[in-house]
Amino acid sequence: MSTWDVLVIGAGAVGENVAGQVVAGGLSAVIVESELVGGECSYWACMPSKALLRSGAVRRAAAHVRGSGVHQAEAPPVVDRSEVLARRNTFTSGWDDAGQVTWLENTGIDLVRGRGRLTGERTVEVTTTDGTVQLEARHAVVICTGSDAAVPAALAPAAPWTSREATSAEEIPERLAIVGGGVVGVEMATAYRDLGAAVTLLVRGRVLPGAEPFAGDLVAGTLRETGVDVRTGVSVTEAVRDAVTGTVRLSCDDGQVVVADEVLAATGRRPRTDDIGLSVVGRSDGEWLDVDDTMRVSGSGWLYAVGDVNHRALLTHQGKYQARAAGDAIVARAHGQGVADHAWGAHAATADHEAVPQVAFSDPEVASVGLTAAAAEDAGYPVRVVDYELGSVAGAALHADGYTGTARMVVDTERQVILGVTFAGPDVAELLHAATIAVVGQVPIDRLWHAVPSYPTISEVWLRLLETYGRP
Numbered sequence: 001m002s003t004w005d006v007l008v009i010g011a012g013a014v015g016e017n018v019a020g021q022v023v024a025g026g027l028s029a030v031i032v033e034s035e036l037v038g039g040e041c042s043y044w045a046c047m048p049s050k051a052l053l054r055s056g057a058v059r060r061a062a063a064h065v066r067g068s069g070v071h072q073a074e075a076p077p078v079v080d081r082s083e084v085l086a087r088r089n090t091f092t093s094g095w096d097d098a099g100q101v102t103w104l105e106n107t108g109i110d111l112v113r114g115r116g117r118l119t120g121e122r123t124v125e126v127t128t129t130d131g132t133v134q135l136e137a138r139h140a141v142v143i144c145t146g147s148d149a150a151v152p153a154a155l156a157p158a159a160p161w162t163s164r165e166a167t168s169a170e171e172i173p174e175r176l177a178i179v180g181g182g183v184v185g186v187e188m189a190t191a192y193r194d195l196g197a198a199v200t201l202l203v204r205g206r207v208l209p210g211a212e213p214f215a216g217d218l219v220a221g222t223l224r225e226t227g228v229d230v231r232t233g234v235s236v237t238e239a240v241r242d243a244v245t246g247t248v249r250l251s252c253d254d255g256q257v258v259v260a261d262e263v264l265a266a267t268g269r270r271p272r273t274d275d276i277g278l279s280v281v282g283r284s285d286g287e288w289l290d291v292d293d294t295m296r297v298s299g300s301g302w303l304y305a306v307g308d309v310n311h312r313a314l315l316t317h318q319g320k321y322q323a324r325a326a327g328d329a330i331v332a333r334a335h336g337q338g339v340a341d342h343a344w345g346a347h348a349a350t351a352d353h354e355a356v357p358q359v360a361f362s363d364p365e366v367a368s369v370g371l372t373a374a375a376a377e378d379a380g381y382p383v384r385v386v387d388y389e390l391g392s393v394a395g396a397a398l399h400a401d402g403y404t405g406t407a408r409m410v411v412d413t414e415r416q417v418i419l420g421v422t423f424a425g426p427d428v429a430e431l432l433h434a435a436t437i438a439v440v441g442q443v444p445i446d447r448l449w450h451a452v453p454s455y456p457t458i459s460e461v462w463l464r465l466l467e468t469y470g471r472p
């Protein structure tokens with residue numbers, strides 16, 4: 001039995017951050033990884049997907065500025081597929097984790113390669129290529145095993161692509177059907193359209209159902225205008241792959257049939273907690289893990305669950321935020337120090353509840369933080385919603401000819417603070433952090449009038465939103 005202060009299972013971005021945080025706090029840490037150090041985000045999610053999207057986004061942006069030399073009729077698709085894929089491959093380091101392993105070594109984090117499983121209080125067995133090893137933690141075990149794509153039963157017989165195949169593909173299918181209109185669905189519809197595939201997006205409800213409705217409508221409309229066959233309110237009931245040609249035939253509940261060369265299941269995630277020994281803490285394998293705000297698994301004093309696996313916010317930046325809180329809480333508890341687990345305390349991931357930022361890098365982008373108008377009303381806040389057309393802002397008009405987009409601010413009228421903001425339009429991603437600061441800081445509306453946006457930037461929409469709301 002080898003012993004460390006903290007044992008982390010899963011070396012995705014989140015596990016790495018937990019381990020880094022506890023080592024910085026003076027504890028020893030070992031991390032157990034069954035695939036690639038760096039996890040989903042580095043090799044099959046954020047990085048390759050954004051790399052696939054970037055070239056098309058640049059070409060689109062140029063096509064919307066007269067005189068750039070790129071004409072609207074020329075974009076999409078991108079000019080050079082193989083260059084896009086090659087650029088994507090540099091961001092995944094060719095699916096080689098040597099660079100991340102060097103980071104672990106330089107940070108003083110030990111690595112055991114293999115599959116980890118809880119065997120008792122603070123003990124983990126790792127199945128390696130050479131057999132099993134037993135590890136023990138003095139203070140805490142942290143589960144950071146992430147999530148896998150959830151494939152609906154109706155699609156499973158056709159062995160669909162998941163986000164892994166979509167982000168690592170070396171060939172672009174001529175016809176790609178995508179099932180699911182969440183973030184993966186719209187981002188991959190945008191990327192594969194830009195790469196020249198004929199894309200059909202099959203959505204059982206609305207596009208981007210978690211966002212403000214105008215955002216999903218704008219994305220659906222733009223995808224349609226640029227050649228994507230977007231069908232909403234439709235469910236796939238059967239999927240069959242032809243054994244000879246490899247083509248996939250999808251039958252839908254409205255009687256339509258879609259034939260494609262490949263189908264992508266973009267239908268959400270399931271926890272990677274199969275067979276990891278959760279009975280040790282009275283839980284069942286295969287469950288999402290409920291945690292308190294310091295990421296401690298409910299009812300346990302030593303087991304933490306951080307990142308996707310706790311299902312609080314399935315985003316890299318939010319998982320890393322949780323990792324900083326949990327890592328520092330583990331260090332404080334190990335040293336017998338107090339833990340600031342009150343709302344917005346140093347050891348509490350309070351922002352997970354009502355202040356999560358997210359950008360969908362679709363065409364156009366959707367950037368949001370905090371509560372939508374509907375979520376704020378459901379939560380019982382007294383709400384006033386303020387909308388402003390981004391195209392009327394001078395900076396946006398300069399940014400792109402015919403700029404189309406909308407900004408929404410959701411205000412708590414009792415406290416006069418902002419509960420949520422959504423921007424939908426070209427290149428809005430970088431606008432988001434100002435909104436995040438306003439929401440997390442609960443900056444009073446009357447003080448925001450003194451935060452002057454530079455002229456002529458798209459950020460001037462802040463002033464327009466305030467003017468529309470009226471000075472309190």
Ligand SMILES: Cc1cc2nc3c(=O)[nH]c(=O)nc-3n(C[C@H](O)[C@H](O)[C@H](O)COP(=O)(O)OP(=O)(O)OC[C@H]3O[C@@H](n4cnc5c(N)ncnc54)[C@H](O)[C@@H]3O)c2cc1C
Pocket residue numbers: 009010011012013014015032033034035036037038039040041044045046047049050114115116117144145146147163167184272276306307308309313314315316317318319
């Ligand atoms: C297509 C796609 C695009 C995305 N884009 C973005 C984006 O742009 N921005 C964003 O913020 N988020 C994005 N996300 C979400 C983001 O990828 C996840 O939130 C993030 O990867 C979660 O990190 P994690 O460390 O919790 O889990 P993971 O990255 O999944 O890491 C878990 C690690 O644990 C290992 N593991 C699992 N079980 C065991 C075991 N028993 N023993 C040992 N090791 C184990 C796995 O091999 C893996 O390396 C995207 C997701 C997808 C699918």
Ligand SMILES: NC(=O)c1ccc[n+]([C@@H]2O[C@H](COP(=O)([O-])OP(=O)(O)OC[C@H]3O[C@@H](n4cnc5c(N)ncnc54)[C@H](O)[C@@H]3O)[C@@H](O)[C@H]2O)c1
Pocket residue numbers: 152179180181182183184185187203204205208209235236266267268269314315358359360361
């Ligand atoms: N840019 C980003 O931040 C980014 C990009 C991609 C993914 N992610 C994260 O990864 C996670 C997974 O993304 P996702 O798009 O797979 O999940 P999601 O939950 O965002 O969307 C899944 C969609 O599939 C639909 N769906 C579920 N089951 C279905 C079925 N049987 N048939 C038809 N439709 C079905 C749902 O209604 C939903 O609209 C998300 O939590 C997301 O936040 C983030």
